[in-house]
Amino acid sequence: MDLFDRLLxxxxxxxxxxxxxxxxxxxxxxxxxxxxxxxxxxxxxWDSLLSDVIPQxxxxxxxxxxxxxxxxxxxxxxxxxxxxxxxxxxxxVETSFSGRPTPTGVINEPRGENADPDGIPAPEAFxxxxxxxxxxFNWGTRGWLSERVNTNFSFRYRQNLSQLxxxxxxxxxxxxxxxxxxxxxxxxxxxxxxLTPRGPLANSTLQVGRQYVYGAxxxxxxxxxxTLRQRFYTLTxxxxxxxxxxxxPDQRAMGGANLALRLTRSASLEYQTLYYIQGSHVVNFxxxxxxxxxxxxxxxxxxxxxxxLGANVAYSTPDGRSVVRLGFFQKLSDKDFFYxxxxxxxxxxxxxxxxxxxxGPIPPYSQVSASGSREVASRLRLGGAVVVRRLxxxxxxxxxxxxxxxxxxxxxxxxxxRIELLLEYHRRNVDRASPxxxxxxxxxxxxxxxxVQDFSGEIRRAFGEGKLILSxxxxxxxxxLQNKYFFIEGERVFGxxxxxRYRMRHGASLYVDYSLxxxxxxxxxxxxxxxxxxVGGRWRY
Amino acid sequence: xxxSIALLLLSLIAGSVAIAQDAPAERLPEAADFFIxxxxxxxxxLDCSVCHLPTEEDSVVMARPGHDQCxxxxxxxxxxxxxxQFCGQCHAEFPPSSxxxxxxxxxxxxxxxxxxxxxxxxxxxxxARADAKTGFRADCTYCHQFDEEGIFAKxxxxxxxxxxxxKEAIAPNLTPVSDTPDCRGCHVPEEIENPGYTEDRRMIAxxxxxxxxxxxxxxxVAHFKARDAYSLDCTTCHYAVPTSTGLADxxxxxxxxxxxxxxxxxxxxxxxxMSNCSTCHIDAQTGVVPASHSRTVKPVFHTxxxxxxxxxxxxxxxAKCYVCHTNVTPSTTAENQCISCHQVMRPANHTAxxxxxxxxxxxxxxxxxxxxxxxxxxxxxxxxxxxxxxxPLPQFAAGAHAPLAMIEERxxxxxxxxxxxxxxxxxx
Numbered sequence: 014m015d016l017f018d019r020l021l022x023x024x025x026x027x028x029x030x031x032x033x034x035x036x037x038x039x040x041x042x043x044x045x046x047x048x049x050x051x052x053x054x055x056x057x058x059w060d061s062l063l064s065d066v067i068p069q070x071x072x073x074x075x076x077x078x079x080x081x082x083x084x085x086x087x088x089x090x091x092x093x094x095x096x097x098x099x100x101x102x103x104x105x106v107e108t109s110f111s112g113r114p115t116p117t118g119v120i121n122e123p124r125g126e127n128a129d130p131d132g133i134p135a136p137e138a139f140x141x142x143x144x145x146x147x148x149x150f151n152w153g154t155r156g157w158l159s160e161r162v163n164t165n166f167s168f169r170y171r172q173n174l175s176q177l178x179x180x181x182x183x184x185x186x187x188x189x190x191x192x193x194x195x196x197x198x199x200x201x202x203x204x205x206x207x208l209t210p211r212g213p214l215a216n217s218t219l220q221v222g223r224q225y226v227y228g229a230x231x232x233x234x235x236x237x238x239x240t241l242r243q244r245f246y247t248l249t250x251x252x253x254x255x256x257x258x259x260x261x262p263d264q265r266a267m268g269g270a271n272l273a274l275r276l277t278r279s280a281s282l283e284y285q286t287l288y289y290i291q292g293s294h295v296v297n298f299x300x301x302x303x304x305x306x307x308x309x310x311x312x313x314x315x316x317x318x319x320x321x322l323g324a325n326v327a328y329s330t331p332d333g334r335s336v337v338r339l340g341f342f343q344k345l346s347d348k349d350f351f352y353x354x355x356x357x358x359x360x361x362x363x364x365x366x367x368x369x370x371x372x373g374p375i376p377p378y379s380q381v382s383a384s385g386s387r388e389v390a391s392r393l394r395l396g397g398a399v400v401v402r403r404l405x406x407x408x409x410x411x412x413x414x415x416x417x418x419x420x421x422x423x424x425x426x427x428x429x430x431r432i433e434l435l436l437e438y439h440r441r442n443v444d445r446a447s448p449x450x451x452x453x454x455x456x457x458x459x460x461x462x463x464x465v466q467d468f469s470g471e472i473r474r475a476f477g478e479g480k481l482i483l484s485x486x487x488x489x490x491x492x493x494l495q496n497k498y499f500f501i502e503g504e505r506v507f508g509x510x511x512x513x514r515y516r517m518r519h520g521a522s523l524y525v526d527y528s529l530x531x532x533x534x535x536x537x538x539x540x541x542x543x544x545x546x547x548v549g550g551r552w553r554y
Numbered sequence: 555x556x557x558s559i560a561l562l563l564l565s566l567i568a569g570s571v572a573i574a575q576d577a578p579a580e581r582l583p584e585a586a587d588f589f590i591x592x593x594x595x596x597x598x599x600l601d602c603s604v605c606h607l608p609t610e611e612d613s614v615v616m617a618r619p620g621h622d623q624c625x626x627x628x629x630x631x632x633x634x635x636x637x638x639q640f641c642g643q644c645h646a647e648f649p650p651s652s653x654x655x656x657x658x659x660x661x662x663x664x665x666x667x668x669x670x671x672x673x674x675x676x677x678x679x680x681x682a683r684a685d686a687k688t689g690f691r692a693d694c695t696y697c698h699q700f701d702e703e704g705i706f707a708k709x710x711x712x713x714x715x716x717x718x719x720x721k722e723a724i725a726p727n728l729t730p731v732s733d734t735p736d737c738r739g740c741h742v743p744e745e746i747e748n749p750g751y752t753e754d755r756r757m758i759a760x761x762x763x764x765x766x767x768x769x770x771x772x773x774x775v776a777h778f779k780a781r782d783a784y785s786l787d788c789t790t791c792h793y794a795v796p797t798s799t800g801l802a803d804x805x806x807x808x809x810x811x812x813x814x815x816x817x818x819x820x821x822x823x824x825x826x827x828m829s830n831c832s833t834c835h836i837d838a839q840t841g842v843v844p845a846s847h848s849r850t851v852k853p854v855f856h857t858x859x860x861x862x863x864x865x866x867x868x869x870x871x872x873a874k875c876y877v878c879h880t881n882v883t884p885s886t887t888a889e890n891q892c893i894s895c896h897q898v899m900r901p902a903n904h905t906a907x908x909x910x911x912x913x914x915x916x917x918x919x920x921x922x923x924x925x926x927x928x929x930x931x932x933x934x935x936x937x938x939x940x941x942x943x944x945x946p947l948p949q950f951a952a953g954a955h956a957p958l959a960m961i962e963e964r965x966x967x968x969x970x971x972x973x974x975x976x977x978x979x980x981x982x
Contacts, residue, residue: 058718059679063692106906116961117943117954133949138942160785180945182910186936231929244680260931278675278797304803331803355931367969370933372921412964413918441919454982455972457964461918488905492915498960506912508905530907545906 094157095554097150102524102549104145108182111541119539137178139539144174145185147549163204169197182540186259189364197258200224216242226251228271228285229293229313230350233257236268247273255289255358260365262358264290290357291316293350305329318348325382334388341381344405347374376409378402378416392427407446412457416444431475435486439467448497460496467491471510485511507531521552590643591743595734602737608730614716618659659747669740669758674798682789682796689781694788694795704775706765715740758801769836784815865926910942914965937969 053061114120120132121139153165172194173187187193202222208214218240226232226249236253252268269287276282283297294314301307306328313321325340350357356369379402386396400419404410423437441464448459471486489507494500508530516522526547594600604626605619625632631640638648646655678693685692696717697710712728719728726732726739761767777786789796791807798804816828826833860867868875903916917924917933924933943958944950959966970976 053721053723055677056680058724059681059683059693062696062717063679063683063685115943116958117950118957119945119954133946133954135946138945179940180942182942184939184942185909186932186939189935189939231926257929257931259935262931304799354929355934360931360934365931365934365938367934367938370930370937370968371971372917372968375922412967413921454980455967455976457967460964462915465919488903496960496963498963501961506907508907510902510905528906530905530912543906543910 091154091157094154095152096155097152098551098553099148099150099152100549100551101146101148102547104147105142105544105546106145106183107142107544107546109141109541109543110139110539113539115539121539135180137180138182140178140181140183142175143177143181143183145187146170146172146174161206163206164202165204166201167199169195169199171195171197182543195258198223213241213243218242223256226269226271228269229287229295230289232267232269232287232289234267245275247271247275259362260355260358260360261362262355263361264358269293289354291350305331315348315350319345320348320350321345335385336387337383337385339381339383342379344375344378344380347376349375372413373411376411376414377405378414379405384421394425395423396425397422410446410458412460415461418442418444433473435469435471435473437467437469439465439469441465445495448495451497457496460494462492462494464493465490480516482514482516483512484514485509521550523550524548588639588643589744589747591747596744602734603731606737612730614712614720614728614730614732616712618656671800672740672804673800674795674804676799678796688778690778691788694792700774701765703773704778705773707774708765709763762806770834771836772834909936914968918964 110121112121114132115138118132119135119138120129121136122129122131122134123136124134148170149167150170151165151167153163155163157164171187173185175183177183177185177188177193179188187195200223202220202224205219205221206217208217208219219237220240221237223235224233224238226234226238228249232251233256234251234253235256236251238249238251240247240249249271250268251270252266254265255262255267267287267289269285269289271285272283274282279302280300281298283295283299285295285297287293292315296312298310299308306326308324308326310324311321312319312323321342322345323340323342325338327336327338329336355365360368380400382398382400384396384398386394388394398419398421401417402419403416404414407416410416419439419441421437421439423435426434426436428434441462443461443463443465445461445463446459451457451459467488467490469486469488471484473482473484475482487507487509489505491503491505493502494504508528510526510528512524512526514522514524524547526545526549528545529542531542594605595602605623606616607619607623609615609617621632628640631637636649641648641650644650644656646657677697679691683692684690685695688695697714698707699710699714700707716728718724719726721727726736728736777791780786784790791811793811794803794805812834813828816822816826816833824830903912905912913924940947944955966976972980972982
């Protein structure tokens with residue numbers, strides 16, 4: 014009797030199972046086979062076969078080849094088990110200015126003793142260019158010294174090579190640190206598999222060190238996680254000290270668990286929880302119906318409050334050429350936790366005098382979505398999606414939350430040879446109440462976008478069996494906005510992207526990325542356009 | 555009955571030219587419009603056991619029907635009316651001289667498996683027990699035995715099936731005297747012999763059945779030798795098998811699965827690396843390795859929409875993201891390694907003006923997407939820095955902020971509240 018059978022004894026679960034469990038496997042129905050209820054289970058059949066040493070299946074000499082013992086311990090062995098991957102890029106940002114003052118009247122003139130009739134001189138707001146460095150390293154070992162031990166270390170190094178003044182268009186988070194540089198250890202853990210040769214820890218993994226665990230919330234911690242994989246379940250327990258690069262939270266300790274139950278071969282139930290100031294709990298249910306239908310349902314609680322409820326079903330045709338997804342999502346309350354992580358944790362960093370970035374709670378809403386993609390021909394794939402969101406209560410509308418209808422269509426075309434063309438159109442109609450009724454000075458509940466349209470296209474071509482890849486693209490965004498002072502229609506931003514990638518031997522590649530953005534004319538009249546050039550290399554051993 | 559069969563066959567051969575008995579043997583065209591099972595088993599409703607008899611007493615191996623079975627109905631043909639069309643149902647030559655010219659079944663497109671469909675999920679050992687002699691999965695090697703060189707994993711026949719299906723309780727029941735209902739539990743011969751029977755069915759490819767590939771060589775035993783060194787098992791490559799419920803989802807290892815070891819594992823000798831074409835190809839080419847043979851090839855399902863919904867795929871048990879995305883390790887699910895990819899793969903909308911002017915509008919539209927990668931302290935840190943628009947601060951605070959506040963009034967309240975800032979001068 015498997016676990017699912019045992020669970021079915023509970024009446025409440027039996028009702029749930031009745032909803033999800035389907036009729037006999039497709040192959041049985043297709044072949045019109047008689048019921049197999051009276052047959053011995055396949056497990057017993059194999060017991061019988063394998064214990065009798067079936068004469069029809071003698072030991073196959075081809076399978077009894079000697080097994081060479083793996084080499085261990087030598088330096089050569091270390092090289093064989095060592096991996097290294099890295100990426101380094103130089104970034105050049107250039108900003109060209111229109112010559113006009115900013116909306117606040119700031120002009121690109123040196124400060125003088127007397128007031129300037131043209132505006133407020135502040136040349137630091139017109140710093141035209143900046144240079145940056147970004148490096149990411151990931152290295153470790155797989156099976157060195159012991160087949161059961163892996164290690165993984167990853168670091169990120171970023172630096173502003175230019176001295177950026179407060180007010181520069183290129184200011185970034187590095188400027189909030191004294192040296193304008195950051196070396197961050199993203200992960201550093203040792204992983205030990207199969208803690209014991211048999212028993213409950215036989216198929217387990219213990220990770221110790223700095224790591225990320227994704228479950229109810231993304232958890233970054235210095236600590237340990239233990240994963241047990243058994244036939245019917247996978248359980249991960251984790252706990253440790255939260256690490257963060259940008260704040261100094263009062264509370265550090267966090268812990269949680271992820272449990273995945275395999276109810277049947279085609280169904281699983283997952284429970285994920287994280288305790289950090291409050292408890293966050295997620296229940297996921299997945300079931301594959303027939304071979305081509307997949308149902309996923311999700312329920313989330315924060316503390317004692319229900320937060321999210323959602324379900325989606327995906328269907329892919331047997332040939333894999335078409336995929337359709339239908340989804341329903343209900344935001345049950347505004348008790349979200351993730352976005353106010355720092356606020357809940359009380360930030361003690363003296364640099365962070367503002368308590369938070371405040372976008373307000375996400376009010377309850379209902380949302381339905383439908384999306385699909387189809388490989389119409391070998392050289393054409395089409396896709397589209399519709400999302401409709403409705404606030405449960407119109408009075409909950411605010412500057413960052415409103416009802417909307419969102420549409421997306423895209424195409425992937427291979428017109429000639431190895432040219433790949435990607436096209437997408439996206440439109441969002443946001444249903445906002447008229448801002449004219451907002452009377453209070455700080456009432457911004459009706460401010461925001463009313464229409465957003467995005468057009469994007471990308472073309473890519475590979476040469477020399479993928480050794481050289483050229484790509485280029487463009488995007489255009491058009492927006493209508495409103496607040497109690499203005500109705501702004503047709504504000505737009507557009508830009509271009511281009512990249513060259515050259516793949517060398519031994520896992521190394523070079524790349525050059527370029528992007529140009531033409532800014533919103535009304536928002537940043539002083540900035541005309543921005544260019545970013547990235548030159549970098551990736552390599553792995 | 556016999557007369558009607560004879561008449562039908564005669565009508566099929568109407569117009570043909572009689573061939574003299576002493577003429578040299580002629581190569582016959584393949585029969586294309588007469589389907590022998592469809593006629594005998596479906597139209598005439600003959601039981602399978604009329605024609606298919608055991609090769610020997612008490613054996614479950616069924617022989618191909620011989621003259622002794624055909625003559626039961628076609629006595630007239632054998633006595634006086636042998637024709638190319640009649641003999642051509644089984645023989646490649648006319649007149650047949652021996653059984654050496656027997657045509658394979660089915661006729662079209664080379665050799666085929668004669669199974670209609672098969673669910674591995676129903677048949678594999680749920681305990682995945684290993685064979686003590688070989689260390690490989692006993693259920694796989696029980697059914698798929700190897701040829702003498704250990705190169706080709708053969709298809710199971712009735713001998714292997716009978717290990718279980720000869721037991722009375724197990725349907726379909728396979729015995730020397732099995733009849734049509736049991737036979738049809740596994741076989742639908744009309745489907746196999748007729749290429750137009752159904753439009754959307756899938757059949758096992760000829761090269762899979764025969765093990766004879768065009769310009770490709772593969773040896774199972776060569777991989778068995780490296781079993782311990784690379785922790786190989788049958789399902790390492792044939793990962794789709796244990797959950798496959800039919801031919802539709804039964805996939806053979808793909809090139810990317812080979813790449814997983816042959817392109818990436820540094821412990822593999824140079825002669826077995828992907829760059830050495832002759833490792834796998836008979837007609838070895840030289841030059842650049844095709845893109846499909848490396849990790850740079852993009853899978854079909856990586857469409858535009860995949861950029862938005864890949865989390866779902868990555869969180870599936872057994873997701874194989876690590877095959878291409880080298881920062882993702884196979885021992886942990888891809889879902890737990892988002893950061894590994896996103897450190898080197900930026901979202902496409904993070905362009906030149908993203909950090910300055912554009913990310914705020916995106917966050918206003920869909921902030922939960924931001925939270926996939928960022929926690930709020932990332933945002934807070936930057937927003938504690940004086941924005942470009944606030945420079946120089948004294949003048950900005952004194953009144954220069956007014957036009958910007960009117961255009962983007964909601965932006966003010968992401969950091970300020972009326973009480974702690976605006977209320978000093980303004981009234982509600």
